Amino acid sequence: MTAIPMFPLGSVLLPHMPLPLRVFEPRYLAMLRDILPDEPAEFGVTLIERGQEVGGGDVRTDIGTVAQVGSLDTSGEAILLIAQGVRRIRVDRWLEDAPYPRAEVTDLEEPAWSDDLAPLLARADLLVRRVLKLAEEAGEELRWPPDIVLDDDPAAAAWQLAAIAPFGPLDQLDLLRSPSIERLLSRTIDLVEDAETLYGV
The missing domain is CATH 2.30.130.40 (LON domain-like)
Structure with missing residues (x-):
């Protein structure tokens, strides 16, 4: 401590x-x-x-x-x-x-990256950028652009995707508590898919 x-x-x-x-x-x-x-x-x-x-x-x-x-x-x-x-x-x-x-x-112990998570990271990346693009097309003021460049390190990129997605602070707090990268990415995907429904997707 x-x-x-x-x-x-x-x-x-x-x-x-x-x-x-x-x-x-x-x-x-x-x-x-x-x-x-x-x-x-x-x-x-x-x-x-x-x-x-x-x-x-x-x-x-x-x-x-x-x-x-x-x-x-x-x-x-x-x-x-x-x-x-x-x-x-x-x-x-x-x-x-x-x-x-x-x-x-x-x-807190840093959750470890596994190459098995690469497809999950790719899906989260696709969905987060897609919902940011939808928000941009809807005229919303965005803090992060859809084409933002992420870290080359996949574990860092997973955290960055969770951060740039258009979530409220309580959702981001939930993501911060993730015990694993797999949970972080899966939960990010779930939240993004929920957000997409607001745009009729």
């Missing part, structure tokens, strides 16, 4: 995905001051199930992702930060939110 700074959000960060943040709250500015001397500079991200990001008093999930700080822009009133999801964690115990949220966490 390790105690690390935490950044609860209203969204889910999956491994191998970028996390842009606009940091302006004094408690998170203090967090950045404390972690930036470390190499790598890391903090945990969990979903806020109830409540708000600003001001505390929220209810947070017990699983999250460690984010590694990549770049900083300090030229404006707020700090613009880009981090990257690197590994999953289980929150064993929340500590006092002073001066910022912290928790004792345990790293």
